[in-house]
Amino acid sequence: MKKLLVCTDGSVYATSICDHAAWLAKRLDASIHVLNMLEPAPIASFQSDFTGIIGFDAQQKLSDELVALEQAKSRVAQSHADVIIKAARAHLTESGIPDAEIEAEARHGTLVDAVADFDPTHDMIVIGKRGEHADFAKGHLGSNLERVIRISKHPVLVAARAFQPIERVLIAFDGGPSARKAIDYACRHPLFQGLSVRLLCVGSPSSAAKLELEAAQLKLHDAGHQVEVEQPNGEPEKIIPEVVSRENIQLLVMGAYGHSRIREFFIGSTTTALVRTCQIPVLLFR
């Protein structure tokens, strides 16, 4: 049975993440593994003792004090995590996922390390576009988002703030390997069954990309999807959001971070820009 890794931090995105996970689980017939990470604080605890001396057994005493301080903090964090996990489980059960298919836990460590550990045994990752700092510095993305997408070998669904029923899907195609992966996934799994699929290739593609586009169209057709193709000119970062709002799309599918690091350094990442501007969930392939 397929397994979804759902990363939540109990923020405003938590309910939407669970809704998206439930939608995926029902379509893919997958079980859900909810994960809340208790990240280690970069500076766990402080001493404000400027006496500058080391007395008898100074090291042991210092160690005991620091451990006691951190234990107190961690207990608070643990009870917070308890609440988050219970809420996630309750929400998923309400959405109709049977209890046997929900596994919910909190773990110590960083999210990126946990994703790296769990990636081999899971089939897809669901993560919120932002998290507990969603209301600070609006317009930014979550701090873990890019690293989680880069580190995972499976598709990543970036959940938007609110869940809407998904009926129209847009696949942004540029002929690259991750975009082709997206097409293959759509053909092999019943994820988009019964949904209206639109294939979009922005800009003037090379002849190789044109061939790929036609091949993709054929593949999707063979898999039983009604595909509409659009090939507008322009910049993907501008055109894709326009298409999304014009065609009332509820899910964007695309390859992630396909460009070289140098291009990203100078020009910026298309993926980041699109995830930021589009207010809909994005399914990313690498």
Added chain:
Amino acid sequence: MGALPAIFGPDTALPRLSDSKTFPSFLMSSMTYKQQWFCNPVRDVVAGAVVALALIPEAIAFSIIAGVDPKVGLYASFSMALVISFVGGRPGMISAATGAMALLMVDLVKEHGLEYLLAATLLTGVIQAVAGVFKLGNLMMFVSRSVVVGFVNALAILIFMAQLPEFEGQGPLMYACVAGGLAIIYGLPRITRIVPSPLVCIIVLTILSISLGWGDQDLLRTVGDMGELPDTLPVFLWPQVPLNFETLAIILPYSLPLAVVGLLESLMTSTIVDDLTDTSSDKNRECTGQGIANLATGVLGGMAGCAMIGQSVINIKSGGRGRLSTFSAGIILLILCVVLGDWVAQIPMAALVAVMIMVSIGTFNWSSFRNLAVHNKTSSVVMIATVLSVVLTHNLAIGVGVGVLLSALFFAYRISQLLEVSSELSTDRQTRTYFVRGQLFFVSSSKFADAFDFSEVVKHIRIDVSRAHLWDLTSITALDRVVLKFRREGAEVEIVGLNEASKTLVLRLAQHDKPGAMDDVGAH
């Protein structure tokens, strides 16, 4: 997680240093190099200042131990701290001129002078850097806890003993000042915890000495009497030694122990800091960092240094966590020395002695006395042997060598006790089966041989080694000899289970891919 993600998060499309696939070696836990510098800026600078104030007397005192000008130790502490803050593997750990290293340099300085010391420092740096590159930091696993405790205790004893010569030929004023200094150091924290008490001790004693004219009347020795202090920033100096094998022959016997002691103390200290801050660090990177720092120190006219346990604990205690604390300790130390040079020259040695006694008291592991009664005897013997060999030779490397050797021998002896040979006679009294269980290696071979009854007359002998483990050539030879002896007496010998027993002869046990293979080895 606080505000950190908002500051350091991916809000632009810049390539991320934190991408664990491209820069794994820069990570301390999950922090990027930049985060290791600026995760705790204000507290780091303050902690660095507290550390620098205690580092000054220590650097001066250690220079005097080594027999060089205080200038050398101060420049060394500055450059070690500065360079390590950039290239070290353990943020928050303080490296400077240390007593452990100073004690090894005494003879070199006495016989050949400062230039050879600088050359030895350079060579130490090279050796340490190479050790880091070849991941020799992993050899720390052979140093047991008893040896570490012995090292630390011996270091504390040596630091204390190095203060005793300061009392020679000095009147009661010296003793009174030291006692007063210690009173301030230990007494002031009971009144207030925001001022470093060693600083207050030094200031008070210096003011008393100047106003009451103790230094001028030669009643009390001051720092200025011991040698030159830095009056400029350090300059690049290449050691004035001939570049030939003779020089190498002179400095290598000093550089090697210096490198070993430096790495040992640095790795031990980094483990302590790891535990206090609940973060991990790259040990091999620290080794290379120490090497680079010593190379820089050598060309800046400083003596070799390493990490300091006492100062690192003070740093953590004062709230320092990142690389900025080490950096600010070095910078503040140098600024204070260069700017306040004239005042530093007037500090009475009594004040330094008091600070150093405080350091030695704090470094000594007092609970090891209590533990002598509680821990098992072999660990205590190892610890005491380490301490004694260091105190007798003034060489921490020798002490650690003795300690490691003893702990290895004790371990081998105790495992050799895990050998049991039982036997049973068959019902027709013609076959005796010997069951060998346990670990068969060089130490237990004689016990193995003695377990067989060669005077019994029996037609068949069966030796069942399927529950035993053969570890080396001696064990095979021992088995062979038993077999031959039985054959000589006319018995037929059969060995059962040799395949299972000799699995442990293969050096890479981890290559056995049968699940449970390791359980088999551990079984009695």
